[in-house]
Amino acid sequence: MASNTARVHFTLAGYHFNPDHVTQHLGIQPTSVDASGAKSDLSKPVLSSWELSTETVTGDIDVYKLTDNLIKKLEPLKGKIQEICKSHNLSPRLNLILVLSIDKGESVPDVGFGGKAVRFLGEIGAFINVDYQLSGRV
Numbered sequence: 001m002a003s004n005t006a007r008v009h010f011t012l013a014g015y016h017f018n019p020d021h022v023t024q025h026l027g028i029q030p031t032s033v034d035a036s037g038a039k040s041d042l043s044k045p046v047l048s049s050w051e052l053s054t055e056t057v058t059g060d061i062d063v064y065k066l067t068d069n070l071i072k073k074l075e076p077l078k079g080k081i082q083e084i085c086k087s088h089n090l091s092p093r094l095n096l097i098l099v100l101s102i103d104k105g106e107s108v109p110d111v112g113f114g115g116k117a118v119r120f121l122g123e124i125g126a127f128i129n130v131d132y133q134l135s136g137r138v
Contacts, residue, residue: 002099002101002102002103002135003058003059003101003103003106003135004058004059004061004098004099004100004101004106004107004108004109004135005056005057005058005061005098005099005135006056006057006061006063006066006096006097006098006099006109007053007054007055007056007057007066007096007097008053008054008063008066008067008070008094008095008096008097009031009051009052009053009054009070009094009095009097010051010052010053010070010074010092010093010094010095010126011049011050011051011052011092011093011094011095012049012050012051012081012084012085012090012091012092012093013047013048013049013050013090013091013093014047014048014049014088014089014090014091015046015047015048015089016046016048017048017088017089017090018035018048019033019034019035019048019049019050020033020035021084021088022050022084022088022090023050025080025083025084026077026080026081026084027077027080028052028073028077030050030051030052031051031052031053032049032051032053033048033049033050033051034047034048034049035048036048052070052073052074053070054066054069054070060107060109061098061109062109063096063098063109063110063111063112063113064110064112064113064114066096067094067096067113067114067117068114068116068117070094071116071117071120071121074120075120078120078123078124081124082123082124085124085125091127092121092124092125092126092127093126093127093128093129094117094121094126094127094128094129095128095129095130095131096111096128096129096130096131097131097133098111098130098131098132098133099133099134099135100132100133100134100135101135102134102135111130113128
């Protein structure tokens with residue numbers, strides 16, 4: 001059976017912006033981008049996104065550590081993140097993706113966020129999303 005897996009990603013999302021502007025402003029390469037909104041006309045609002053993600057981890061998952069590792073990369077950029085969000089009307093989001101094993105012998109990871117992460121996310125006005133999925137049908 002499959003093991004638990006998890007990854008955390010920080011996303012800046014908004015309408016009609018070019019993610020390359022975020023990369024230039026922040027000075028950090030994203031894990032992925034979606035520039036759909038940069039190419040759409042104003043009559044058809046389409047989201048673009050800029051994402052920085054952790055690796056996907058398997059097995060014994062420490063959500064606190066995974067999140068803290070990502071936040072450590074973002075903390076020095078706090079002011080720049082706030083600036084780009086304001087100038088491009090972007091929404092910052094922290095997303096935790098958990099795929100849980102249906103194996104009864106597999107432990108369920110604790111899900112939570114440390115004070116440092118919560119403080120940082122609050123200061124930049126970020127949303128937090130936790131997405132649970134099962135590794136197979138029950």
